[in-house]
Amino acid sequence: MTVSGLRERKKQRTRDALLRVALELFTTQGYERTTVDEIADAVEVSQRTFFRYFSSKEEAAFAVQQMVEERFVRALAERPAEEGPLDAMRNAVLASWDTIGEAIMEVVPVEQYLRTFQMIESTPALLAVHLRRSTEMEEALARLIAEREGLDVDEDPRPRIAVAAFSGVMRVTGQLWGRGTDPTLEAIRELTERYLDHLAPALEPDWRN
Amino acid sequence: MTVSGLRERKKQRTRDALLRVALELFTTQGYERTTVDEIADAVEVSQRTFFRYFSSKEEAAFAVQQMVEERFVRALAERPAEEGPLDAMRNAVLASWDTIGEAIMEVVPVEQYLRTFQMIESTPALLAVHLRRSTEMEEALARLIAEREGLDVDEDPRPRIAVAAFSGVMRVTGQLWGRGTDPTLEAIRELTERYLDHLAPALEPDWRN
DNA sequence: TGTCAATTGTCAGTCGCTGACACTAGCCTC
DNA sequence: GAGGCTAGTGTCAGCGACTGACAATTGACA
Secondary structure, three states: OOOHHEEEEHHHHHHHHHHHHHHHHHHHOOOOOOOHHHHHHHHHOHHHHHHHOOOHHHHHHHHHHHHHHHHHHHHHHHHOOOOOHHHHHHHHHHHHHOOHHHHOOOOOOHHHHHHHHHHHHHHHHHHHHHHHHHHHHHHHHHHHHHHHHOOOOOOOOHHHHHHHHHHHHHHHHHHHHHHHHHHHHOHHHHHHHHHHHHHHHOOOOOOOO | HHHOHHHHHHHHHHHHHHHHHHHHHHHOOOOOOOOOOHHHHHHHHHHHOOOOOOOOHHHHHHHHHHHHHHHHHHHHHOOOOOOOOHHHHHHHHHHHOHHHHHHHHOOOOHHHHHHHHHHHHHHHHHHHHHHHHHHHHHHHHHHHHHHHHOOOOOOOOOOHHHHHHHHHHHHHHHHHHHHHHOOOOHHHHHHHHHHOOOOHHHHHOOOOO
């Protein structure tokens, strides 16, 4: 994590500064109204340097989300084998939210992450990228699930289907939370549990029980 | 549909020409390697004119997809009320594929549409936009389903959940088809049916039956 | 201390996209 | 059927994201 050498530390500081300033400006002025020049100027580096740390303006917006997602995937991998696929995924999300602080606090406060997430959900260009990134993660999830169950993802469609259904629900809750009025971890946690509870019943042919 | 007046007809011809050339270039050279100038030059109009017909380069890529999606939504609205939510959606997709030709033939051949779809699926920037557009359609679907069942989308989570799960599966099949080697309507149709059949079983806690 | 290599800045250029303004060509009226 | 109106187009200038090339700087390490 921490690296010796003045050079390495300087790089780390520049990257952190760029990221913090970027998220700050994105969440206060809006993503589109913030130019890369503005970010670079605030950190007193050239625009070119910004693009050496982040391959695009978008990448900066997703830097924290990236860490959170990696954490979720790891949490799933560590779930006990007895749990069914859906339970394992459910418990993995909830678990990774419980410890979200540890993962990102060193870079930005949790509050900033929540605001960034809402910005992503409410900025069309970023929402689009977010959804595509999610499908990439889903591929990884499907492979993990298949492995747990001793299946081949390309033979048995169930891993991908289960992940797709699960992720669909997660996406809906993410959007509802983003549009909602309670931007807290508890709120999205509760929303997620409630919606996941309804997944199986919602697929029944007759909803009038 | 058809409008009198030389002016209107001229406009229609210009738009059609731009769209056809754009899709042709996109699918042969690739989306990113095609510049708007190139398209405009081929049709012998200025770049500015291109942007008067399509608000962005992306919009041209999705013009046909747009028609297909509208058709699917309409097909769902026309499904008999007896069908359960999932059956209604399933039958609506299959039905709208059966008549896809009628919807777009006037603009481009069906083959071109299939190639365009594959290009969208395999171009990251377009895939992202495609996914976002899909979520917009999902909102419309959820409202339709809720209406059919006499529910309020914001009260009962099941409409959104069912749509999310269904769409998740559709997305997976779309991707698999795009990566696959059989770019025909039959192929994606069969893939869709097979995957939808596995949706309910895939959510069972125990996959070893 | 001096050499080497990594980091950074500068500059020029591409591409998507927009606003402003002038010009051309259908359309409609008298 | 001439002339005015206006929708559609071209031209031009400019912004912002991004890239390649090259020169300048600054840690690292012998």
